[in-house]
Amino acid sequence: MDRKGFLTTEELRSKTVEGLIDTIVVGFTDHYGRLMGKRVDSEYFLDSVLEDGTHGCNYLLTTDIAMEPVPGYKYANWELGYGDFHLVPDLKTLRIADWLEKTALVICDVHNDKSHQLESIAPRSILKKQLDNLQSDGMDCFAASELEYYLLENTYKQAFEQGYQNLSPAGYYLEDYHIMQGTRNEKFTSAARKHLKKSGIPIETSKGEWGMGQHELNVKYADVLSMADNHVVYKQCMKEVADAMGLSVTFMAKFATDQAGSSSHIHMSLWKDGENAFVGNQAIGPVQGSDLFRWFLGGWIRHVPDVMPFYAPTVNSYKRFVDGSWAPTRLAWSYDNRTAGFRVVGSGKSLRIECRIPGADCNPYLAFAASLASGLNGIKNKIEPPECFEGDIYAAAHLPRVPYTLSEAVNIFEQNEFAKNTFGKEVVEHYTHFFRNEQKAYDTSVTDWERKRYFEQI
Structure with missing residues (x-):
């Protein structure tokens, strides 16, 4: 892969000393594919996060798009207290974020805070499992x-x-x-x-x-x-x-x-x-x-x-x-x-x-x-x-x-042996709950289409 735009830790250290970089975006994606995480002072990143990673609340892998905690997940819930997971920077992804001032960005793997293994339900972990097979x-x-x-x-x-x-x-x-x-x-x-x-x-x-x-x-x-x-x-x-x-x-x-x-x-x-x-x-x-x-x-x-x-x-x-x-x-x-x-x-x-x-x-x-x-x-x-x-x-x-609808697709996914054998029953169960909650949010909302269609005519 072309490494232009990427940084080694030595280059990051040099640019930090020179004042060219002062902030690191430490990120991972939630289920929606959104980049979540923290902004970290570059000196602190080099002194601490580089070796030890950092933490994030595990509710981020159970929230809906509006950041509301969703009940019904086994992975994280109020009863378990919404603890931490561990964000481990993949230094091969460390790069200049050129559109931001004096900023670099690194993608993290999400690890279990106790076992220090990849969280199986995290999107990047799911892809890495398939890469191991390949x-x-x-x-x-x-x-x-x-x-x-x-x-x-x-x-x-x-x-x-x-x-x-x-x-x-x-x-x-x-x-x-x-x-x-x-x-x-x-x-x-x-x-x-x-x-x-x-x-x-x-x-x-x-x-x-x-x-x-x-x-x-x-x-x-x-x-x-x-x-x-x-x-x-x-x-x-x-x-x-x-x-x-x-x-x-x-x-x-x-x-x-x-x-x-x-x-x-x-x-x-x-x-x-x-x-x-x-x-x-x-x-x-x-x-x-x-x-x-x-x-x-x-x-x-x-x-x-x-x-x-x-x-x-x-x-x-x-x-x-x-x-x-x-x-x-x-x-x-x-x-x-x-x-x-x-x-x-x-x-x-x-x-x-x-x-x-x-x-x-x-x-x-x-x-x-x-x-x-x-x-x-x-x-x-x-x-x-x-x-x-x-x-x-x-x-x-x-x-x-x-499939015509998300509901139809999730019904197939939930019962599917290929999906369970490939990704694991825990992953299928977790994402089934995630997709069903997305469908429920739509099913229980009143839309502009409904108001246009029914407000006067019904």
Whole structure:
């Protein structure tokens, strides 16, 4: 991985002495994928946190999005007193946070405060468990996530005060690939590109997307754990740069009923001995690939319903899956076909699988873990993929469909033996409770849609 923008401890010490860095963001992600943690004085970090880590309240792995403690978790609750967990910096992730003044950032693993082992329910721990399975077979996984987002001319505070109504997208016609419309937002986008590049995230391209004010900024692929870390830093940077400019960005999967959803397409390939292990001479539909490629694809497709909440974690996620909207709705694969849930792209060393199912609201650690686990199970059990589909998959009503709602997806996940065997019963039980609470919050809330529909007419 390119280490430009990253820091060794010696470099951090030198920059601290020179007064170039005085603050370290010590962070991890909660279940929603939000960066949580502390700001630490850089001298204190070097003297203490570097060796000993720091602590956080374990309720952070049981809270809802509004930070309310949620009852019913075995992991942490009022009866157990909401104790601490241990945040252990992964120094390979120590980097400049270029968009912040004199600040560096480090991603932490979450450890149990008593056993000092990884907390099994923490998102990064779940991905690392799957990486252990992969690396025991002598393989590596490279991945990229293509994040889409909407840029708005309102500040976050203005959006809140307006009840998230009558917001002003930073665009007034569909701007997919439009250079002129993109130019209007280049002040923000160029700043984001430059900050990300200086913060250890190599940049590829940025472009307008198929929505008013919708954009995509692509970063270079990396090993799967680094890519998940980069995904988290990317979102944090984008939000904070927008906030500083009096703008806002949203990574909702479906920001508006009449606009395109925002995705996080996942590209993935396995490598062994420095070579792409998907490359081979077998004809798999129109693709030349290996047994590993074929079985990985078969397992990834087969297990989508089993782990769907890890790709689509909110009620809003499922409103993106609309036919003819560029979001996939059916479980099929094709070569370079954007109507497919799984789009195979590239050839030779660039051969890879693109899963188009996850939305921009996914937690990257969970989405990557689900993808990798499904593919590896496919290899283990030699799961054959369905026949390559050619044509408009939206029109193929006979093909199996992604779940329609979070409730439907969680019902499958809760009872699923593959999920339990892969992630552990404790993890499945914990996340089932998490997703059910998210569904309950929606089911018991009165929405603007209901008021518009029923206030006078009922």
